[in-house]
Each structure stands twice: as structure tokens, then as C-alpha cells.
Amino acid sequence: MSAQQPPPSGPPRLDPFAPPAPDALRPPRPVAGQPQGAPQPTAPPPPPDPNAAFSIRGLWKRFGDKTAVAGVDLDVPSGSFYGIVGPNGAGKTTMLSMATGLLRPDFGTVSIHGADFWSDPVAGKRRLGVLPDGVRLFDRLTGEQLITYAGLLRGMDRDVVAERTADLLRALDLAADAKTLVVDYSAGMTKKVALASALIHAPAILVLDEPFEAVDPVSAANIRDILASYVRSGGTVVVSSHVMDLVQRMCDHVAIIASGRILAAGTVDEVRAGASLEDRFVDLVGGRQSAEGLAWLRSS
Numbered sequence: 001m002s003a004q005q006p007p008p009s010g011p012p013r014l015d016p017f018a019p020p021a022p023d024a025l026r027p028p029r030p031v032a033g034q035p036q037g038a039p040q041p042t043a044p045p046p047p048p049d050p051n052a053a054f055s056i057r058g059l060w061k062r063f064g065d066k067t068a069v070a071g072v073d074l075d076v077p078s079g080s081f082y083g084i085v086g087p088n089g090a091g092k093t094t095m096l097s098m099a100t101g102l103l104r105p106d107f108g109t110v111s112i113h114g115a116d117f118w119s120d121p122v123a124g125k126r127r128l129g130v131l132p133d134g135v136r137l138f139d140r141l142t143g144e145q146l147i148t149y150a151g152l153l154r155g156m157d158r159d160v161v162a163e164r165t166a167d168l169l170r171a172l173d174l175a176a177d178a179k180t181l182v183v184d185y186s187a188g189m190t191k192k193v194a195l196a197s198a199l200i201h202a203p204a205i206l207v208l209d210e211p212f213e214a215v216d217p218v219s220a221a222n223i224r225d226i227l228a229s230y231v232r233s234g235g236t237v238v239v240s241s242h243v244m245d246l247v248q249r250m251c252d253h254v255a256i257i258a259s260g261r262i263l264a265a266g267t268v269d270e271v272r273a274g275a276s277l278e279d280r281f282v283d284l285v286g287g288r289q290s291a292e293g294l295a296w297l298r299s300s
């Protein structure tokens, strides 16, 4: 159809690629005069905290009919070691992807040290080191080449990149496999080389989605040491993990997320409220299933 032709008459057609109408995404607003027990209006969230490493307000993401993140407000204090925990499909990866520029939110804001992220994502990304979950790497490069590439992409000096690459390969126990193609790495080695690529430019904030998945215990302890010293020197770390015990020991703050909402957030001691983080998590999230339905699984 040429630009001169008038638009077709008749009822408007539905565009399958159009984003859902805002009102379809938001939680139902309580109606004035509803009977007792009806949902009450919630107070508007406070404005973004300019001192926080991340200040997230009213973040929403929907995929078709599925609401993955349903109005998250979260402040990650600068210099904190912040754990994000939640059951499978809770929305952790989706939330972190929106906070780090990998996925555009449907609604809401993300501020990094007071600056609105999505109005200038390139500036925001300069402050971040990100270990995304399940993103393909350039795996036809060797481990050494991949880390070097990440440093050069950040505009770093070649000599500094070479020095830091060697340091990172050594610290993450990858030096012997520096010349091996990443495609031939194990899952844990791949995780470590991706972590090294996120660290090379010494970012102010590190966001690590499941950094310990598939990593052996010695390497995991080395990574924990690296992250703890990074936080002691003023950096901020946000990690998502399913390992409650690890989060309780390693992090100073934690948020529990389920069905796209924050159920509890604060210091680890505030959130666990005298119980273990795991017990608190199970209390808040629920979902324990009995194995009764799997009687057929028992050997005779």
C-alpha cells in the first residue's frame, strides 16, 4: 500500500506484535467503596535512591500471557554484596537482564548511582560487569582471546589487558587451558571464563547470574575470595543463586523473589529473622511437594 492511500476503513485490526496495553499489565486498582477485604491501595514507592548502586522502581516485564516481573522495587546499596534468590521461573534472570541493559522493561525505571539507566544504556553499561545466564559466548576463541577481546571491547590499553588477562586466568585456575578453544571448555570452565570477561575492566558494579553453577568447590572458593575482596575495596556485587547456605554466608543483603515479586528484601539478618535463610525462603515461597504421587518410582 502506498503512503498516499487512505487507511482501510472498518474495525481496527489487532497487531500481534504490539505491546499489551499498560492497564492489562498492572495489578487491578482497588475500586472505591469496595467491601471490606478488598485490596487496599498501596503507597507509591519512594523515589529512586541516588546513593544506591541500583535503585529499581515499578519494574514490569511480560512475555505474551506470562508476567515474568510484576512491579519490582529494589534498592541495592553501594558496596553491598547482594544475593537474589527465588524458585525456578521466579523472574530473577528477567529482572537482572532489565537492570543491566539486556532486556528493555515494559514499565519501570532502573537507576545506577542516581542516573536513569534506560535513557543512556551505554553510559550505564560502562559501570557494569555482567555475567549473564545462558548467553552464547564467542566460543571459537581461546579462553585467553575471549578475555582479551572483552578488555579491548571496553577500550582498554592492550598491555593492561594482557596483564589482567594473565592474572585472571591464574586466579580462576584456567592458565593451563588459556590456549584451548572455549567451545572445548567444560560448563564450569565456561562459567569462569565468562566471569573473567566481566571482571577485566574492574567495573564499579558486578551482576552475576548463577556464578557458581557447575563450578567445582575449589574454584567456587577462589571466586568467593575474589568477590569478597572486590566488595571490601568498594565494589558492589549482585549475585543470583539457588544455594541458600552460600548466600547466607557470602552476602550481606538478600532479596527473595517469587512469581515476579519481591517477597522480602534487606540485610540477610533482617530477612532471615532468626531462622536460616533456607527455612525463611521455604516459609515465604512455599511449594514443598509430597513425593506420594511418585509411588511407581520406588524399587519393589
Ligand SMILES: Nc1ncnc2c1ncn2[C@@H]1O[C@H](COP(=O)(O)OP(=O)(O)OP(=O)(O)O)[C@@H](O)[C@H]1O
Pocket: 063, 066, 067, 068, 086, 087, 088, 089, 090, 091, 092, 093, 094, 095
Ligand atoms: N524470552 C522469554 N519468553 C517467554 N517467557 C520467558 C522468557 N524469558 C523468561 N520467560 C518466563 O518468565 C518467567 C521468569 O523467568 P526467569 O528466567 O526470569 O526466571 P528465573 O528466576 O531466572 O528462573 P531460574 O531460577 O529457573 O533460572 C518464567 O516463567 C519464564 O518461562
